[in-house]
Amino acid sequence: MGAGDTLSITIVIADVVSVDATFVPTEYKLHPPYPNPFNPDVNITVDVPEEADTRIAILNLRGQEIVVLEKGHLMPGRYHQVWQAQTYPSGLYFVRVRSAQFESVQKISLLK
Numbered sequence: 001m002g003a004g005d006t007l008s009i010t011i012v013i014a015d016v017v018s019v020d021a022t023f024v025p026t027e028y029k030l031h032p033p034y035p036n037p038f039n040p041d042v043n044i045t046v047d048v049p050e051e052a053d054t055r056i057a058i059l060n061l062r063g064q065e066i067v068v069l070e071k072g073h074l075m076p077g078r079y080h081q082v083w084q085a086q087t088y089p090s091g092l093y094f095v096r097v098r099s100a101q102f103e104s105v106q107k108i109s110l111l112k
Helices: none
Strands: 017-020 039-050 052-059 065-074 077-084 091-099 103-110
Touching: 039 052, 039 065, 039 091, 052 077, 065 077
Parallel strands: none
Antiparallel strands: 017 077, 039 077, 052 065, 052 091, 091 103
């Protein structure tokens, strides 16, 4: 490379997941997804107060799971998920959180 040449690197991070284990919630909660309506990404936050097998999924209007964002044994904490819906058509979808002790569903709208 010469003195005037430059190098450009683009890094794309998909399916960002984080856990705030320092915050221990006192109850299960599916926070309102944001932004809503969204295009193309929606942020999903779930509070898990105790160890539990938990499933976080996206459902279509027929109630069919089309994406599973999290499936497994979760420790207490606040979980952040991002659903990247670039390949899905505009429309209504649902976020469902389910464990043995809790179930909650919230509607989200994908607008393209």
